[in-house]
Amino acid sequence: MPEENSTTTRPRDAALNSGLGRVLLLVYGIFALSASARALVQISTHFSEAPLAYLLSAVAGLVYIAATAGLARGGVRGRMIALVSCSIELVGVLVVGTLSVVDAVAFPDDTVWSHFGSGYGYVPLVLPFVGLWWIWNHRPA
Amino acid sequence: MNGPLSVATIVAALILAAWYLLRTALDRAPSRFDLLASVALSALVTVLVVVAVIGLFGSSRPHDTATFVGYLFTTIAFAPTAIVLARMEPTRWGSLILGVGALVLPVLVLRLQQIASVPLA
Structure with a gap:
């Protein structure tokens, strides 16, 4: 990419540096926006109906924002932020997905992670794997 | 909200999405035609959103008006954002950005229809 020489201050593994990384950031950004x-x-209009599900929605939104920022920045700190948030995402979608199937009473209203993200075309299930793959693929030599 | 305009928008977006994914697979950057096609799609979406906004002042407002308006903002801004980002990325990945945009738009239109189908009592 032509602009790579001019961005000497940006770490080489920053997702912003490559075209595919930018597409990944776009998708992560869409989910950061929609989850938040x-x-x-949910929280501002009917919080008392299902506090657990709505707090979980908020956490999911924050995790997506953190993952987007971490992947975009790269470097030691960005990688750490991205690694932690992608791992939380993976655990979150698996645990909440399983719980929402097994124990529907605890999750009366949907979050992005309910039913393994079926309401979002299962993209929330795929996204953490893609994020972790990106981090693995761009690990320091 | 459930009229032929929505169906036309969804079909047009899906056809364009297939085209952009093909362009990505063939390693092509977005051409002038590709960008203009997205502009045309944006125009179609703008008409859809304007019709929906006019509907808000009519008799049947959706029960969840705030969410509906939020989705309207997102929907009208989506394709133009994808076009700007795709112009900044003149590689095959620019075509994929347009493709992602064209794939998300039908979802947004479907959500708008869902929200509009629950009218204010």
């Missing part, structure tokens, strides 16, 4: 917006609406 959903949580904001």
